[in-house]
Amino acid sequence: MDTVTSPLDLRKKVLSWRRRGLKVGFVPTMGNLHTGHLSLVKHAKSKADRVVVSVFVNPLQFDDKTDLLAYPRTLEDDKQKLSSVSCDMIFTPNVETIYPNGMRDQARVIVPVIGERLCGRHRSGHFEGVATIVSKLFNMVAPDSAVFGEKDYQQLLLIRKLTQDLNLPIEIIGGETYREQSGLAMSSRNQYLSSDERMRAAGIYQILQTVKLQLRQGGQSYTELCIEAKLVLKERGFSPEYVEICRETDLMPANHQDKALRILMAAKLGETRLIDNIACHLD
Numbered sequence: 001m002d003t004v005t006s007p008l009d010l011r012k013k014v015l016s017w018r019r020r021g022l023k024v025g026f027v028p029t030m031g032n033l034h035t036g037h038l039s040l041v042k043h044a045k046s047k048a049d050r051v052v053v054s055v056f057v058n059p060l061q062f063d064d065k066t067d068l069l070a071y072p073r074t075l076e077d078d079k080q081k082l083s084s085v086s087c088d089m090i091f092t093p094n095v096e097t098i099y100p101n102g103m104r105d106q107a108r109v110i111v112p113v114i115g116e117r118l119c120g121r122h123r124s125g126h127f128e129g130v131a132t133i134v135s136k137l138f139n140m141v142a143p144d145s146a147v148f149g150e151k152d153y154q155q156l157l158l159i160r161k162l163t164q165d166l167n168l169p170i171e172i173i174g175g176e177t178y179r180e181q182s183g184l185a186m187s188s189r190n191q192y193l194s195s196d197e198r199m200r201a202a203g204i205y206q207i208l209q210t211v212k213l214q215l216r217q218g219g220q221s222y223t224e225l226c227i228e229a230k231l232v233l234k235e236r237g238f239s240p241e242y243v244e245i246c247r248e249t250d251l252m253p254a255n256h257q258d259k260a261l262r263i264l265m266a267a268k269l270g271e272t273r274l275i276d277n278i279a280c281h282l283d
């Protein structure tokens with residue numbers, strides 16, 4: 001497994017693979033890797049001959065400076081984990097390489113509508129930062145496919161839309177959410193939780209399951225279900241940002257004719273912001 005920091009070295013290596021007719025898969029990350037990330041790498045490898053993983057904490061997607069500074073950087077540990085799965089190359093550029101002229105005047109990529117809803121409404125500039133860095137990384141790596149976790153379902157759909165709208169020849173693949181035994185979705189942010197909060201954080205998944213059950217039973221308005229779920233979140237000590245029942249394909253608000261749904265929520269527990277979602281398919 002090679003580690004490269006410069007886009008030129010990365011391109012040379014990827015080009016040498018391409019010349020041999022090998023397919024290249026890509027998993028972009030911000031590091032601090034857990035089992036969920038490693039499963040994305042394995043998934044990428046099952047679809048490609050070589051896999052590149054980028055580790056870059058992207059300042060452009062943080063709306064909160066304290067959050068950016070606190071974000072855990074664990075590169076040596078990440079490298080060890082990646083060498084235990086089938087990663088072929090780690091790309092770890094620094095901020096100056098990615099934004100040589102600073103971030104203020106950086107050209108940006110905006111994905112309208114989907115980028116403005118849900119997390120986009122609560123984290124100003126977040127998805128613009130994500131779409132911009134992912135576009136830059138796609139240009140540097142030039143992969144055939146890229147895997148994004150379903151835990152960030154809105155991000156996955158946003159990147160899929162971006163590749164379609166910009167005619168990028170990259171297959172976007174969703175990787176399943178990995179959960180702790182309690183049901184809590186794995187996330188680098190979970191380590192900010194105290195042990196008591198960590199136990200209570202699993203409540204998000206339980207509430208998602210309850211909403212799914214209620215949807216299956218039918219008869220209640222979707223708006224009411226979401227209001228109820230928010231109340232339960234509050235009772236359990238969360239500060240909810242949103243609970244929404246959306247169409248799975250484009251994350252627009254669902255109505256009773258829609259069959260393929262996604263239930264999504266975001267809530268803070270103490271200082272930690274948690275997001276999660278599950279699919280709900282009605283027959």
Ligand code: PAF
Nearest residue numbers: 028029030058130133152
């Ligand atoms: O999901 C993440 O870790 C980040 O948003 C990504 C896709 C690596 C872009 O910085």
